[in-house]
Amino acid sequence: MSMPVSPEKQSTLSTVDILSQGMVINVGPQHPSTHGVLRLILTLDGEQILHCEPVIGYLHRGLEKMMERRPYRHNVPFTDRLDYLAALSNNLGICQCIERLGGVEVPERAQYIRVLLMELQRIASHLVFLGTFGTDLGATTMFLYAFRERELVLDLLEECTGARLTYNWIRVGGVPDDLPEGFGEKVLGFVKTFRQRLEEYDQLLTRNRIFRSRTQGIGILPKELALAYGTSGPVIRASGMAYDVRKAAPYEVYDRVEFDVPVHEQGDVWARYLVRMEEMRQSIRIIEQVLRDIPDGPVQTKLPKVFKPPAGIAYSRIESPRGELSFMMVSDGSPNPLRVHIRAPSFVNLSVLPSLLEGTKVADLVAILGSIDVVLGEIDR
């Protein structure tokens, strides 16, 4: 994934080469703040980063190929292991793709449940971002606060789905079971606590001068570059593009709930942080509306035992917490897909990292990488 070096950059590089070789340092694959097994080969001049080359693939499991060898519905649990912080989003992505391929209708109640789970998942995932980002910048306490609240979300999801991380609770044609008894009240109770806790995070971190001086004006991603690389999710919204798949191409019942897409113009680490904080508040709004509007009815469409979609090609995209997550599947009419491709948002977002890092300090590396919020399970697939 190394970037072609532009002439001007080459000239800075060679100037430095005459003066000093530049220190090459390996950040990762085992490093506390690469969020997994990402390896960055940095060329440093003192604390200054001259060049960055990300190396990925340490977590490659060949998921796309594995999926070609299995019937459609067997592939859903594998997607849990893509973006393991937002397993439900991946489940929804692949299920939507299969539904489009086979022309399966999803009952309305199931769609509402899906949206509810999706937004809970978004909160859980953004809380991991908040915590790890805080600890990357040295605010270790933020990490534990965020994970404390994430635990509440996980308890809710565990009660509904029966698992804490790899949920696998979206099925082709709906969800496997209805919400458990009294789930809505519990979610509302959580929402009430969480609102207060969000204020606390603001008090602890967002308003802290040190935090702002560490994030403002760092790792600026201009709108054009963000578009050119095809970034999505909070990364592009922090660069001034109001692009959200939930609004641009509404799926499930996202066209029936009201929410804002937070956009910031600066494109720096600070803006990406603010976008995510604001998204958690919007998720709360969506959750409240869903719990208000959810209709009664069945939650799953009956499907034949052996599911054979007609030959064709289907593409689906959803807004995962990290950005636009797409699945593409080609069917030849057999029980197994002919080809599966996953467009992982983290992979695309990570590709801007080298250009963001050049000229920054080593200490900013963790801030910038943390603000992109990558999950290596999704990048390496």
Next chain:
Amino acid sequence: MRTRQPATEQYNPLAVFIEGLSTLFYGMLVTWRNFWRPKVTVRYPYQRKPMPPRYRGLFYLKWNEEKQRLNCVGCTLCAQACPTDVISMVKLGKGTNAGVSEFTMDLGRCLFCNLCVEACPFDAIYMGPAYELASERRDAALFRIADLAQGGEEAVRTNIETVQRLMAEEEKARPAAGGHAG
């Protein structure tokens, strides 16, 4: 893409210092509040959280007290529904009253995805609340029928006896019916 350092902007150290100090105190109020809050730690080995009813832990084969047998008839639907080939079984007898004599799950490769449970039309396999499955030995991930069946070793023995008895009864009934047709 050079990052613009804020050094170019007006830097008023005193203002920054006062702002930094006041926001630091403001943040310290939060940590102070949390210092006195009840702690969230669950002292795990001594204290355990109750598992929600849907929790997907260790599998169990349901024991039918009324019929004195396991619900499983060995139809292999669960094995077919499994994406990672965890389940293997040996069927005992045939027909609607069939059972299993051997049912092995290699949980080392299990995804705990619930697909087998959903596939079962006989309410035979379920996921229970047990979650401490880690082991230092590889073969400890291999769960045999006695580890999985509700009631353990004895249930398996009774199950086999019951199924064999049912099969024998059917066998006894069948030649008569066959003879009548012939």
Next chain:
Amino acid sequence: MIEVVVQFFRDYPLLWTFVKAVVLASFTLLIPLAVIWVERKVAGFIQSRLGPLHVGPQGTFQTVADALKLLLKEDIVPSGADKRFFYIAPYIAFISTVLSFMVLPFAPGWVALEMNVAVLFVIGVSLFNVVSILMAGWSSNNKYSLLGGLRAVAQLLSYEIPMVLSVLAVVFYTGSLSLTGIVEYQVKHGWLIWQPPIMIAALIYFICALAEINRTPFDLPEAESELVSGFNTEYSGMRFAFFFASEFANNFFITAFAAALFFGGWDGPILPPIVWTFLKVFVMIFVFMWVRWTPPRLRIDQILRFAWQFLVPVSLVNLLFAIVLGVR
């Protein structure tokens, strides 16, 4: 009986010095056990956790267990390390801390070495700490250690200056370079913290102390999310324990030093003087920990800019005020 012992040591002053040295060294090794336990408990409580619980009542002996574990660990020296410097760096850090404890008055008469230039002595020996960190970072043959070591030196040297200047304000006020003298002045005239220039000096001292003992927001030398563990990345076992112990003993010392300079040392009603010293020290240690677990850390250029553009000028001006107001 006691007279006999006193007489014995009076006859052999060298032996008496030796006893004092042993007591001080063991104190420097043991006090971190308490400070680390407090740190873990405070951090845990701030973070909604319980902290250590299982070794001893409320986990009191957890640090003892950890120290024993570190003693038993394999001593790994990275290949390509500069062995001589790698070996001695932790001991230099430790010795510098022991030396500073030497002149610290715990209570009237409870001082290992009565020195009339104690303040200067403390400033001098605490610089050895910087040397040891640079040695450790440079000799480890690890790029993270090197970066951590270089950062540490830049940071510690920058903050040493405002710290010394703020201490000098106290010296001008009391007209004494001896710690006992400073405390005795405060016993007579009231705590220095209530004097306006000293108040500012104490604030500057507090900030610099955070930097000197590598606490957030100044914990750059061992910024674990960037530099893995900074200068002590390659250290393990007993050598690591010495770094760790000297850091926490330093934490204790720097607060005890502040107590002597600004808060009247052992001065206080009812309770015996030694209790007052420890009370003040542990209250201050708690505040240090409270600060440590709240904000994120600064970047190296921000830290240096803060020191040189703000702290140094302010402490200079403050020193001027202290001279004008204090010298009589």
